[in-house]
Amino acid sequence: MRTPAWRPPAEAATPTDLGADPRRAPAVLLDLHDLERRYGEQVVFRQVSWRVRAGEIGAIMGPNGAGKTTLVQVAAGLLAPDGGEVRVAGRVAGPARPGWRRLVGYVGHRPLVHPDLSALENLVFFGRLYGLDAAEARRRAEALLDRLGLAAAAHRPAGRLSRGMAQRLEVARSLMHRPILWLWDEPFTGLDAGAARLLEDLLREHAAAGGAAVVVLHEPERALALADRVLLLAGGKARDVPARALDAGVLEAWLAGTPAAPTETVAGGAMPGVARAGVAGGPPGPAAATQGTRGVPGPAAWGPVPPEGAAESPRQGGARAVPVGPALALLVARDWRQEWRRREGLASLATFVLLVGLALAFALDPARHALGPLMGGLLWVAFYFAAMLLFGRAFAQDADRGTLDGLLLAPVDRSVLYLARVASQGLQMLLLELVLVPVVLAWLGYRGAAHWGGFVLALGLGTLGLAVVGTLLGALTAPVRGREALLPVLLFPMTAPVLLGAVQAAGAALAGVPEQAALWFRVLAVYDTMFLVAGALLFDFVVAR
Numbered sequence: 001m002r003t004p005a006w007r008p009p010a011e012a013a014t015p016t017d018l019g020a021d022p023r024r025a026p027a028v029l030l031d032l033h034d035l036e037r038r039y040g041e042q043v044v045f046r047q048v049s050w051r052v053r054a055g056e057i058g059a060i061m062g063p064n065g066a067g068k069t070t071l072v073q074v075a076a077g078l079l080a081p082d083g084g085e086v087r088v089a090g091r092v093a094g095p096a097r098p099g100w101r102r103l104v105g106y107v108g109h110r111p112l113v114h115p116d117l118s119a120l121e122n123l124v125f126f127g128r129l130y131g132l133d134a135a136e137a138r139r140r141a142e143a144l145l146d147r148l149g150l151a152a153a154a155h156r157p158a159g160r161l162s163r164g165m166a167q168r169l170e171v172a173r174s175l176m177h178r179p180i181l182w183l184w185d186e187p188f189t190g191l192d193a194g195a196a197r198l199l200e201d202l203l204r205e206h207a208a209a210g211g212a213a214v215v216v217l218h219e220p221e222r223a224l225a226l227a228d229r230v231l232l233l234a235g236g237k238a239r240d241v242p243a244r245a246l247d248a249g250v251l252e253a254w255l256a257g258t259p260a261a262p263t264e265t266v267a268g269g270a271m272p273g274v275a276r277a278g279v280a281g282g283p284p285g286p287a288a289a290t291q292g293t294r295g296v297p298g299p300a301a302w303g304p305v306p307p308e309g310a311a312e313s314p315r316q317g318g319a320r321a322v323p324v325g326p327a328l329a330l331l332v333a334r335d336w337r338q339e340w341r342r343r344e345g346l347a348s349l350a351t352f353v354l355l356v357g358l359a360l361a362f363a364l365d366p367a368r369h370a371l372g373p374l375m376g377g378l379l380w381v382a383f384y385f386a387a388m389l390l391f392g393r394a395f396a397q398d399a400d401r402g403t404l405d406g407l408l409l410a411p412v413d414r415s416v417l418y419l420a421r422v423a424s425q426g427l428q429m430l431l432l433e434l435v436l437v438p439v440v441l442a443w444l445g446y447r448g449a450a451h452w453g454g455f456v457l458a459l460g461l462g463t464l465g466l467a468v469v470g471t472l473l474g475a476l477t478a479p480v481r482g483r484e485a486l487l488p489v490l491l492f493p494m495t496a497p498v499l500l501g502a503v504q505a506a507g508a509a510l511a512g513v514p515e516q517a518a519l520w521f522r523v524l525a526v527y528d529t530m531f532l533v534a535g536a537l538l539f540d541f542v543v544a545r
């Protein structure tokens with residue numbers, strides 16, 4: 001008998017898929033080593049080490065503010081540790097090689113799906129972002145919606161689902177790519193009894209199939225019924241205790257009445273009153289190692305260990321990063337689809353450009369007789385204001401809704417996230433310009449013999465320059481209070497060369513002498529390339545927390 005066969009939706013990669021040798025102890029799927037995390041001066045926890053093996057469910061428990069969410073986010077790679085290391089199925093969980101992210105299915109406090117896209121569209125998008133092909137992503141999305149009782153809501157925008165339905169969708173999203181390690185932070189919040197039972201079944205199935213799960217829980221009864229081991233977190237320290245060593249009543253009392261600093265009790269060698277007598281903490285013993293835990297098939301049932309290459313196929317939840325090309329196309333398409341759903345955003349930008357252009361023209365020359373030399377400048381000033389609004393908007397919305405985390409968790413290099421935003425926002429801006437330029441020029445009474453090729457090149461290079469810097473600064477200022485004021489303050493000095501070059505180049509092209517702008521074209525091209533490369537390299541630091 002082999003490892004249990006495909007079984008939507010809980011089915012996931014197994015340790016053998018990942019090259020682990022089941023003849024030895026069950027593979028360690030999550031290995032937290034000496035972790036430390038601070039917020040400014042506040043140390044949330046330090047020296048936290050914990051191992052969760054194939055076939056195990058681990059619960060993290062502790063009073064409010066103990067650092068459970070922080071710990072799960074560090075384990076998922078959303079927060080960077082200030083010390084120590086996270087390993088997932090033996091791979092260092094760092095930003096350098098993001099393929100390991102494919103092994104993890106994360107559910108946090110906030111939905112990571114996009115509210116304007118339907119439940120089905122969201123699942124397909126996330127499936128593809130994790131490397132599934134279109135047909136498989138669709139099949140799996142439908143199976144998950146069905147299993148989680150969301151089939152009737154498949155075409156409803158995710159933002160209009162009830163609290164409990166949204167939580168089910170989050171669980172479905174986290175399972176789309178068949179992760180081997182589930183990291184779920186209070187997943188039962190908002191669920192009715194039926195959905196809660198379903199989640200418990202999914203967790204048990206996953207563990208029985210050789211996966212592992214870590215769940216932040218507040219209810220002792222549930223934790224002890226579900227988990228094999230419990231990480232008790234309090235006072236900045238943690239202790240791993242086998243669930244069978246814990247008593248629900250005492251655990252409840254400990255959680256409810258934890259003194260301000262239970263550190264010594266919890267982190268010390270003994271845990272009087274909480275652990276049952278005669279049961280020690282620590283990893284499973286040799287019996288668990290040879291027989292598997294929680295019914296995981298023993299060595300004979302695992303079959304031969306597949307070669308590394310076979311272990312890395314997307315279908316089996318391998319750990320390769322998704323290639324740049326498909327990831328870029330997917331992200332740009334998603335941004336455009338979202339923008340199309342909120343057409344009023346682009347329509348208001350277009351109105352804004354027209355008003356700024358017309359107001360400027362009216363103020364400078366109400367009779368519109370001597371505007372010829374000013375037209376390039378007029379157009380660019382209007383576009384410039386629109387660009388500030390556009391480039392600040394996408395990341396600000398992501399930060400407010402929490403949807404950026406959904407992208408940051410994906411197994412794609414973070415520079416790809418940046419390049420995709422540059423492409424999608426730059427193209428939106430360019431489209432806006434191409435639609436509006438004829439209108440504005442007609443209103444201004446333009447009758448020259450323009451060099452249209454040079455003019456479009458000036459628009460393209462200028463827009464790219466604004467997009468590469470605006471996107472980076474948009475991401476930088478998104479979580480900051482007062483970002484609406486901060487973005488223009490930062491953007492203007494950094495993009496002054498773009499504005500100057502684009503105005504000169506567009507003016508020369510409109511005057512029919514693009515050769516006069518040759519120097520500006522070169523300046524713009526060098527500027528764009530420099531900041532595009534810098535933006536791609538810096539983006540990871542900009543979004544790091």
Ligand SMILES: Nc1ncnc2c1ncn2[C@@H]1O[C@H](COP(=O)(O)OP(=O)(O)OP(=O)(O)O)[C@@H](O)[C@H]1O
Pocket residue numbers: 039044062063064065066067068069070071
């Ligand atoms: N973004 C942040 N900036 C500063 N401090 C933070 C931030 N997020 C969390 N903290 C602090 O870190 C500590 C741990 O918070 P965390 O949310 O991890 O706790 P928790 O155990 O999950 O709490 P709860 O049970 O209430 O969900 C708290 O003191 C909290 O105030």
